[in-house]
Amino acid sequence: MLAKSAVYGLAASAGLAFIGYCIYFDQKRRNDPLFKQKLRERRKKNKEKASKKARGPIPDLESPADRNKFFIQEVQVGEELLAQGDLEGAVEHLSNAVVVCGQPQQLLQVLQQTLPPQVIQMILQKLPEASVRLNQSASQGEMMEDDLE
Template identity: 40%
Template sequence: MATSSRDLLLWGAGIGATAFVGYALYFDYRRTHAPDYKDSIRQKRKAAASRQRDEPFNLPNMGDAAAVQNFFLQEIQIGEELIAQGLEDEGIKHLCNAVVLCGQPDHLINIFRQTMAEHFDRIVAELPHAQARVQAAVIAQRGGIRAESEERGAIVDADDLE
């Protein structure tokens, strides 16, 4: 039986693919059975979680009321969409950013208490972290000078909340 070049090529490709899969399995086995594998995974997850929590975001120019209002409305919309998609942690983070930037946070919190009762406790628990993120972003935006009037947030009309 004569072996054609096509058959040899197929055999070579099959052997190469088998060798590659074997190497990948061997490497994965060695990696997952290393003594410090679980510890390194835990450290990476913890670092990623803290990095995500402390991740700065781009605030609009706090002197431009229209830009702050648009950012506020955008944060509420993004937060509601993420919660509807099942990404509750990210959605709550955006809603908390909106509360911190709101000129009347008590009114907005009451709206969230009525409309998002199942997420309300998590929103309230996340508020201090959101306030710290916004303050850090304002300080970075101002070049390290903290404006006392902006600690509470920018002014947003109550009519825009509904």
């Protein structure tokens, strides 16, 4: 009987110590004048890092090797995102792959056989936007190269 009360006492002490720890650091956080600023900066950095990772640099689409590498990368990322359940991200990457593909009709046929109809419909809706975005990126890349010369 004495052992049970000792265990309960230890559990209560540990719980109180944890609550005290939480209160102390919460108070310390609230009194830090730069906390909100640091938090905003950290969130902004994480958001930028995530968007860079998701979008990635758009290569020179005139080079067949770069175009092929970009195509394979976009298909792989699209498949990974589909497996994770992120339909929007997967559709974006797969539509990029269709735009840079040398034979888009054949790729669309393959995708129709392997993907659900709603995903195919989303890809078809996203194609014009992806085409414009990739063409703008390519033309901006050319403009930047011209500026460097």
